[in-house]
Amino acid sequence: MLNIEVNGKAVQANQGETILQVLTRQGIKVPTLCHLPGLAPSGACRMCVVEVEGAPSLIPSCSYPAADGMKIKTNTPQILSARKAIVELLLSNHPQDCLYCIRGGDCDLQRLAKQHGIRNRVFSGERVRREKDTSSPSIVRDPEKCILCGKCVRVCEEVQNVSAIDFIHRGNKTVIGTAYNQGLNVSSCINCGQCVLVCPTAALSEKSHVNDVLKVLSAPGKYVVVQHAPAVSVSIAEEFNYKPGTDIDGKMTAALRKVGFKKVFDTSFTADLTIMEEGSELVKRATGGGVLPMFTSCSPGWIKFVEQFYPEFIPNLSTCKSPQQMMGALIKSFFAEREKIDPANIVSVSIMPCTAKKFECGRPEMGRNSHSDVDYVLTTREFAELLRITGVDPSVLEPETPDTPFGERSSAGKMFGASGGVMEAAVRSAYFLITGGEMPKYTIQELRGMKGSKELRVKAGKIELGAAVVSGLGAARKLMEEIKAGRSDLQFIEVMTCPGGCINGGGQPLRADIEAVKARMNTLHQIDKDAPLRVSHKNTQVKRLYEEFLGAPLGHKSHELLHTHYNKRDVLA
Amino acid sequence: MSTQTKVDKILAGHAFAKRDKIIPILQEIQEAEGYISQNAVVKVSRHLSMPASKIYGVATFYNQFRFKARGKYHIMVCRGTACHVKGSLSALRLVEDCLKIKAGDTTRDGLFSIEVVVCMGACGLAPVISLNGECHAKVTPEKLKNLVEELKLKETK
Numbered sequence: 229m230l231n232i233e234v235n236g237k238a239v240q241a242n243q244g245e246t247i248l249q250v251l252t253r254q255g256i257k258v259p260t261l262c263h264l265p266g267l268a269p270s271g272a273c274r275m276c277v278v279e280v281e282g283a284p285s286l287i288p289s290c291s292y293p294a295a296d297g298m299k300i301k302t303n304t305p306q307i308l309s310a311r312k313a314i315v316e317l318l319l320s321n322h323p324q325d326c327l328y329c330i331r332g333g334d335c336d337l338q339r340l341a342k343q344h345g346i347r348n349r350v351f352s353g354e355r356v357r358r359e360k361d362t363s364s365p366s367i368v369r370d371p372e373k374c375i376l377c378g379k380c381v382r383v384c385e386e387v388q389n390v391s392a393i394d395f396i397h398r399g400n401k402t403v404i405g406t407a408y409n410q411g412l413n414v415s416s417c418i419n420c421g422q423c424v425l426v427c428p429t430a431a432l433s434e435k436s437h438v439n440d441v442l443k444v445l446s447a448p449g450k451y452v453v454v455q456h457a458p459a460v461s462v463s464i465a466e467e468f469n470y471k472p473g474t475d476i477d478g479k480m481t482a483a484l485r486k487v488g489f490k491k492v493f494d495t496s497f498t499a500d501l502t503i504m505e506e507g508s509e510l511v512k513r514a515t516g517g518g519v520l521p522m523f524t525s526c527s528p529g530w531i532k533f534v535e536q537f538y539p540e541f542i543p544n545l546s547t548c549k550s551p552q553q554m555m556g557a558l559i560k561s562f563f564a565e566r567e568k569i570d571p572a573n574i575v576s577v578s579i580m581p582c583t584a585k586k587f588e589c590g591r592p593e594m595g596r597n598s599h600s601d602v603d604y605v606l607t608t609r610e611f612a613e614l615l616r617i618t619g620v621d622p623s624v625l626e627p628e629t630p631d632t633p634f635g636e637r638s639s640a641g642k643m644f645g646a647s648g649g650v651m652e653a654a655v656r657s658a659y660f661l662i663t664g665g666e667m668p669k670y671t672i673q674e675l676r677g678m679k680g681s682k683e684l685r686v687k688a689g690k691i692e693l694g695a696a697v698v699s700g701l702g703a704a705r706k707l708m709e710e711i712k713a714g715r716s717d718l719q720f721i722e723v724m725t726c727p728g729g730c731i732n733g734g735g736q737p738l739r740a741d742i743e744a745v746k747a748r749m750n751t752l753h754q755i756d757k758d759a760p761l762r763v764s765h766k767n768t769q770v771k772r773l774y775e776e777f778l779g780a781p782l783g784h785k786s787h788e789l790l791h792t793h794y795n796k797r798d799v800l801a
Numbered sequence: 802m803s804t805q806t807k808v809d810k811i812l813a814g815h816a817f818a819k820r821d822k823i824i825p826i827l828q829e830i831q832e833a834e835g836y837i838s839q840n841a842v843v844k845v846s847r848h849l850s851m852p853a854s855k856i857y858g859v860a861t862f863y864n865q866f867r868f869k870a871r872g873k874y875h876i877m878v879c880r881g882t883a884c885h886v887k888g889s890l891s892a893l894r895l896v897e898d899c900l901k902i903k904a905g906d907t908t909r910d911g912l913f914s915i916e917v918v919v920c921m922g923a924c925g926l927a928p929v930i931s932l933n934g935e936c937h938a939k940v941t942p943e944k945l946k947n948l949v950e951e952l953k954l955k956e957t958k
Contacts, residue, residue, distance in 0.1 A: 391852030407853035
C-alpha cells in the first residue's frame with residue numbers, strides 16, 4: 229500500500245498502479261484522448277498531465293506509476309492551460325465542420341474543447357487535405373479528422389492482432405494508413421470495427437446505409453423486410469438513454485414496424501437453425517472422421533482472418549453460413565415462395581452489431597440469380613439514427629412480437645450475441661443429437677464471462693469433446709498457433725472476432741466501457757435464465773421449416789441455401 | 802536477374818533474422834533495386850513475421866527509403882544549410898515544376914525522378930545538384946532549366 233496525497237488529501241494507492249488509476253478511483257475525472265483501459269499506455273496525447281511535487285515538468289498520469297509519498301495536484305492553472313493548449317493545437321489543423329460531421333455532438337475532441345472553454349481558434353495551422361478512404365464495404369477512413377492518438381493502431385495490433393494500419397511517415401507528415409497507403413479493401417483489415425469504437429473523432433466510421441434504407445422504404449413495389457441480431461436488443465436502448473444492459477426487444481420490434489418494415493424477423497431464429505446445421509455437422513465430423521477441430525463460422529471478421537492468415541485451416545471452418553446469411557437466403561427463397569412475392573422485389577435489411585456484416589452480405593457467394601441474400605446491413609448505431617430520422621421513439625411503444633415464419637427463437641439462439649453463447653447452444657443441442665435426451669442442467673458457467681479464452685470438456689453419451697471459446701482475434705491467433713504446433717485435444721472451437729462477442733461488436737453504441745459490455749452480456753444470460761424455450765432443437769418454427777421446406781439438417785436444400793465455402797485470400801499483409 | 806530473385810536472395814542471406822534486422826534488410830533491397838517495392842514490403846513482412854503496415858511504417862519513417870523506382874535520370878537536389886542559403890529551395894521548386902512531380906516521385910514515363918538530400922559535402926560549390934551521380938555546381942535557375950529541357954529533348958528525338 230502506498231500513501232500519497234491528491235490535492236492536499238491523503239489517499240492510498242496500490243503498488244504498480246498508475247496515477248490515472250488512482251485518480252479515477254478517487255472520482256477525479258482526468259481528461260484523456262489516447263488512453264485505452266486494459267492496454268499498455270502510450271502517453272501520446274498528454275491530455276492527462278498532472279503536477280507532481282518535485283518533478284521538473286508536468287507528468288502524464290496515464291503512464292506514470294504512483295509512488296509512496298507522492299504529492300499530486302490535478303487542477304492547477306498550469307495544468308489547465310497545458311491541457312487547453314493541447315486541444316487548441318489539435319483544433320488548429322482540424323476541419324471545422326462539426327455541424328455536418330457524423331460524430332457531431334458525440335466527439336471526444338469536441339467534448340474536450342467544450343470542457344476546456346475553448347471559444348475561438350487560437351492557432352490556425354495549414355489545413356492538410358487528404359482524401360477519404362471509402363474503398364472498404366464496412367469502414368470509412370477520413371484522415372483529415374485524425375488526431376493521431378493511435379488508438380486504432382493499438383486495437384488493431386494488440387487486441388485483434390491484425391495490424392492492417394500503422395503510423396506512416398514521420399513528424400508533421402505522419403498519417404495513419406495501410407501498407408503503401410492502399411485502400412482498406414485490399415489491406416488485411418477484417419472489417420471488425422473495433423477501431424471505430426475507440427476513435428475519438430470521425431476519422432473512422434462505419435459506411436452508412438441509412439439513406440439507402442430510407443429510399444427503399446418509400447420505393448413503390450418494394451417489399452422491405454428486416455431481421456435483427458441477438459445482440460442488438462440489449463444495446464440499442466443505450467442510444468435512447470436507457471442504462472446499459474436494458475433489453476427492449478419488443479419495443480424495438482414495434483419500432484421497426486413503425487419505421488415501415490413489412491416483416492420483422494429475429495435473427496435468433498436462424499441462430500437456432502445454425503445450431504441444427506452446425507451441430508449436425510459437428511456430430512458428422514466427430515463420428516465420421518471429418519476434419520477436426522471444427523471452427524464456428526458466424527463471425528465474418530474471423531472468416532476473413534482465416535482466409536488471409538490461416539488458409540490451411542479453411543477445411544476446419546464450419547460450412548454453415550452465418551445466421552444473417554441463412555435468414556437472407558430463406559427470406560428470398562422459402563418466404564418469397566410462401567408469400568408469392570418475386571424475390572427481385574424483396575429488399576432484405578438486417579440490423580447488426582457489426583461492421584463486418586456489411587462486408588459479408590456483399591460476398592459474391594452470398595446470393596443467387598444475381599440477387600444478394602441480404603441487401604443492406606445497418607449497425608446498431610445506424611439503426612438508432614434511422615429511428616431518430618423517422619421520429620420513432622421506441623421507449624413509448626408497446627412491445628410487439630416478431631413475424632412468422634421466422635419469429636420464434638430459443639434463448640440458446642439469443643445467446644449467440646455473447647462470447648460462449650454459440651458453444652453453449654451447440655452443446656445443449658449436440659447433447660440431444662447424440663444421446664436423444666436433454667442435459668440435466670442447461671447453464672454452462674465455464675463458457676460465460678468476458679475472458680478472451682475459455683475451455684471445457686463436454687461429455688455426451690459415449691462421445692467426449694474438447695471445446696474452446698475465444699473472442700478477440702489476438703486470443704484466436706494464440707489458439708491457432710497452439711493447434712498448428714500440434715495441440716489436438718480440441719474438437720469444437722467457437723471464435724468471435726470482437727472481445728466478448730457481438731455485444732461488443734464494432735457497430736454497437738459508442739463510449740461503452742467494459743462494465744456496459746458486461747451488463748449487455750448479463751442481460752443475455754438473464755434472458756436465457758427466464759426463457760421457457762432454452763434449446764434450439766425444440767424451436768417449433770425451425771422444426772416446421774425442416775418439415776415443410778428443408779427436409780433434414782445437412783440435406784440437399786440446406787446445402788444449397790444454408791451452407792457456403794471459403795477461399796484463400798491474398799491481401800497486402 | 803529479375804526483381805523477384807534479388808529480394809529473395811537478400812532475404813535468404815538473413816535466414817533467421819528477427820525484427821531488429823528490418824532496417825539492414827530494407828537498405829540492402831534499396832541498394833539492389835533502387836527502391837522498396839510493394840512486393841518487397843510483402844516479402845519482408847512474411848520473412849520477419851511482421852505486418853506489412855508495420856514494415857511500410859518503419860520504412861517511411863526514414864528519409865533514406867524510396868518507394869518508387871528511380872527514373873532514367875535521377876536528380877538529387879541538395880537541401881543542406883549552405884545550399885539552402887544559396888537558394889536551393891527555388892532550385893528544387895523549379896525542377897519540380899519542370900517535371901510536374903514532387904520530390905520522392907518519378908515521372909510516369911519513368912524518365913525522371915527527384916530526390917532531396919541533406920548534404921553532398923560540396924558546400925563550397927553551393928547550390929549543388931547531382932544528375933545520376935554527376936555533380937553540377939553553383940546551379941542557377943536558367944542552368945537547371947536548360948539541363949532538364951535538354952534531357953527532355955534528347956529523349957523525344
